[in-house]
Amino acid sequence: MSFSRRECVWAFRPPCGHGEGPEERRSRDPKSSVRAPPKKAGGGGKFTLGRPGDEGAAGDERAYDERRTDPEDGEAYTFDELMDYYRGQYKKKALEEYWENECAPLRKKKTKGKPAAKVEVGASPAIPEPTPKSKAKFKTQAKKLSAEDLETDGPLAREIAPVIPFFPFKQIERFYDIQGLLKHPKLLNAACALMAKRFRKLGATKVAAFEARGFLFTLVAIKMGVPFVMLRKSGKMPNTISSAPYTKEYAGVDSICIQKDIVAPGDKVVLLDDLVATGGTMCAGVELMKACEAEVVECACMVELRALKGRERLMKAGAKAVWAMMTEELLTTAAALPEGYVDDGEAH
Numbered sequence: 001m002s003f004s005r006r007e008c009v010w011a012f013r014p015p016c017g018h019g020e021g022p023e024e025r026r027s028r029d030p031k032s033s034v035r036a037p038p039k040k041a042g043g044g045g046k047f048t049l050g051r052p053g054d055e056g057a058a059g060d061e062r063a064y065d066e067r068r069t070d071p072e073d074g075e076a077y078t079f080d081e082l083m084d085y086y087r088g089q090y091k092k093k094a095l096e097e098y099w100e101n102e103c104a105p106l107r108k109k110k111t112k113g114k115p116a117a118k119v120e121v122g123a124s125p126a127i128p129e130p131t132p133k134s135k136a137k138f139k140t141q142a143k144k145l146s147a148e149d150l151e152t153d154g155p156l157a158r159e160i161a162p163v164i165p166f167f168p169f170k171q172i173e174r175f176y177d178i179q180g181l182l183k184h185p186k187l188l189n190a191a192c193a194l195m196a197k198r199f200r201k202l203g204a205t206k207v208a209a210f211e212a213r214g215f216l217f218t219l220v221a222i223k224m225g226v227p228f229v230m231l232r233k234s235g236k237m238p239n240t241i242s243s244a245p246y247t248k249e250y251a252g253v254d255s256i257c258i259q260k261d262i263v264a265p266g267d268k269v270v271l272l273d274d275l276v277a278t279g280g281t282m283c284a285g286v287e288l289m290k291a292c293e294a295e296v297v298e299c300a301c302m303v304e305l306r307a308l309k310g311r312e313r314l315m316k317a318g319a320k321a322v323w324a325m326m327t328e329e330l331l332t333t334a335a336a337l338p339e340g341y342v343d344d345g346e347a348h
């Protein structure tokens with residue numbers, strides 16, 4: 001893998017907002033214990049989480065009635081409710097960090113001094129209180145993910161595998177069709193929750209995924225509350241650097257690109273794709289991360305075709321760790337081919 005001189009000389013800029021800590025984001029109202037929304041430079045918008053570079057900035061003040069969204073299940077909780085649930089599993093300090101860094105604050109409803117019950121027509125709807133039912137759902141979802149699930153071919157992987165059928169396609173006997181999983185939103189959500197949990201433990205600051213099927217996992221980054229980075233086939237995005245060309249399991253040569261400055265030196269990146277076959281695609285990702293001076297904390301995929309030795313190729317290319325949710329051994333569902341089925345796959 002190599003880069004042309006022109007591609008390599010672009011300058012690395014430090015993340016914007018560098019040096020602006022949580023202090024700048026706090027309300028100037030001395031009575032307020034809630035952090036004020038950021039005012040400008042990428043902040044202050046309806047849905048903004050702050051300026052680039054200060055995502056997850058920790059604060060030291062906490063309003064007891066404040067609710068935040070737990071990325072694990074997307075529901076809102078107070079800190080005490082989270083503490084109750086995780087009691088015995090995590091230390092208070094770890095939970096405080098989770099609360100500050102991972103759980104997104106909800107916007108407070110503006111009542112302009114009127115009683116809460118008399119919300120005017122057109123005002124934003126009240127933030128719903130979590131019901132006992134939603135709390136129960138939260139607990140079941142979180143409990144479903146065991147340490148075993150985080151390992152290759154774990155219980156959740158075994159539940160997912162049967163919905164990913166294989167077709168004879170692109171001149172190969174077993175082309176695994178991820179569309180099967182997309183038909184099952186709950187399984188897709190659970191798969192993303194599993195990955196989010198795993199990558200959070202690795203301390204990942206960004207998830208970089210490969211066009212096109214890697215993009216099906218944006219939800220992982222959303223759950224983690226970290227930026228999602230697109231690694232696209234070359235020529236499809238402005239302001240990029242490209243990898244050297246590589247071949248894949250089926251015919252065709254590709255190269256991928258990344259936008260300059262989207263990954264900063266020192267970022268801890270998970271490279272994510274639906275499938276690793278020969279490892280050519282993932283290796284190109286490793287090379288791009290090297291060019292960005294980022295650390296690849298894991299090369300991750302949903303399916304690994306071990307027979308094609310992508311893992312070995314990746315380790316040679318300098319990858320620290322390769323993880324797959326499942327191996328090909330679990331993928332035994334042959335697609336029911338309709339009459340007249342033809343392999344109309346193209347190299348791309």
Ligand SMILES: O=P(O)(O)OC[C@H]1O[C@H](OP(=O)(O)OP(=O)(O)O)[C@H](O)[C@@H]1O
Nearest residue numbers: 211212213248249276277278279280281
């Ligand atoms: O390990 P490798 O041999 O490199 O093969 C794996 C890659 O091949 C597939 O993508 P493809 O490039 O076909 O693109 P697509 O997702 O757009 O179909 C797959 O989604 C991986 O990205």
Ligand SMILES: Nc1ncnc2[nH]cnc12
Nearest residue numbers: 174175176248249275277
């Ligand atoms: N066997 C396979 N099935 C699905 N996607 C692939 N990409 C590379 N090899 C593949």
